[in-house]
Amino acid sequence: MTPTTRLCALALTSSLMAVPALAQSVNLYTTREPGLLNPVLESFTKDTGIKVNAVFLKDGLQERVKAEGSNSPADVMLMVDVGQIDAAAAAGVTQPVSSATVDKIVPKQLRGADNNWVTLTQRARVVIVSKERVKQDSIGYEDLADPKWKGKLCIRAGQHPYNNAFFAAYLAHYGAEKTEAFLKGVKANTARKPGGGDREVARDIQSGQCDIGLINTYYIGLMSQAKNEQKGWYDAIKPLKSSFKDGGTHVNVSAAAIAKHAPNKENAVKLIEYMLSEKAQTLYADGNFEFPVNPDVKESAAVKLLGTITPDRIPLSDIAKNRKAAADLVDKVGFDN
Incomplete structure (x- = not known):
């Protein structure tokens, strides 16, 4: 200040x-x-x-x-x-x-x-994919760690508050051991070092650097109305119906x-x-x-x-309580390195 x-x-x-x-x-x-x-x-x-x-x-x-x-x-x-x-x-x-x-x-x-x-x-955190190269319309968040996405996933830093909250929600669903394995799987799938912003994920999907990523929904809306190159980023992506397999959308x-x-x-x-x-x-x-x-x-x-979303059933207060533990796991697996 x-x-x-x-x-x-x-x-x-x-x-x-x-x-x-x-x-x-x-x-x-x-x-x-x-x-x-x-x-x-x-x-x-x-x-x-x-x-x-x-x-x-x-x-x-x-x-x-x-x-x-x-x-x-x-x-x-x-x-x-x-x-x-x-x-x-x-x-x-x-x-x-x-x-x-x-x-x-x-x-x-x-x-x-x-x-x-x-x-x-x-605001929902959802999976986006290349409109041209990926044909599915829905996904479980858990599938982001699937090896089929190896070298095809873009994501901003794991310690960013948006991803920290998402990983804290994953922790609330599955516990520390499975969350650590998930983080390792997602990191192994990255096409580049985690970083940048959500809109850069869309940019990199358009360029062909990656096929799949995570984004907050309001960025999709803002890009849809853009009068610059971001409108092209929007046109290149497709948001998937995204949810935890035993819950709703984060x-x-x-x-x-x-x-x-x-x-x-x-x-x-x-x-x-x-x-x-x-x-x-x-x-x-x-x-x-x-x-x-x-x-x-x-x-x-x-x-x-x-379209409509069904918010995940995990209480948001539980997600807040898990944020430090999620941040520690991100550091443990070297997610942002």
Whole structure:
């Protein structure tokens, strides 16, 4: 954080702390990009009359709320990774979300322990293949270690949070021994050293360097609308129906929690409930080709492009707990070397 950014953040914090907890306001701390959230926040204010004071942070959200302690103005924390939101709950800076609306809409495995956080949208991690060279339409994640893909698989670094969460989910399904064998098998199949981004996996499939890879679904959506060479990457790939053989599709999430010392708790609940409504889910999910968590939203941009998904049944909180063990296994097998 630059000195200028730090001063701006301190000034914003001071101004928030100086404002009393108004009945018609709610304070949001988030690591999401403003462009994705602002349409939903503006709609919320228009429909409810409740003003949203949003603080956008690149990182350090949990640490900031913890440092502010009981004087923190934060009402709602919104993060883009299950590990981050679960760590906030473990750090004791959240409180349970008590809401019949939340309980009705959000499946239990997509909520934190004791409802300390709630999923708002989902992004799936799926297998993509060459549209020209691979003919199958579905795959079990376990098959990524099949020797038939030797020298044909591209993947970003195993320690990247996207893959770390995926490997943590594999660990939750199969335990350490089978996960280690899986990692060794995937590494043996790589066409190049793991690295780059998800879109580079699509690029390398187009070039013929590899035939198969892993990608987050929203990248597929963004490439489909690209006006540059990325549209060609999109045209060269085919997403497969991807799932664990004894479960569903691996997802990560954007999720919200109510801050432990929220001065506007009632409005915090209202904001979370609103973000689960059909109207807000369409605005929010479509902004980044994410899958709505509200099952009544049938025609989201992601569903239109990629079809429906069945999220894996493993609780996301279990995945979060397995992340360190998964990272240790990645290092043990030298996945990123």
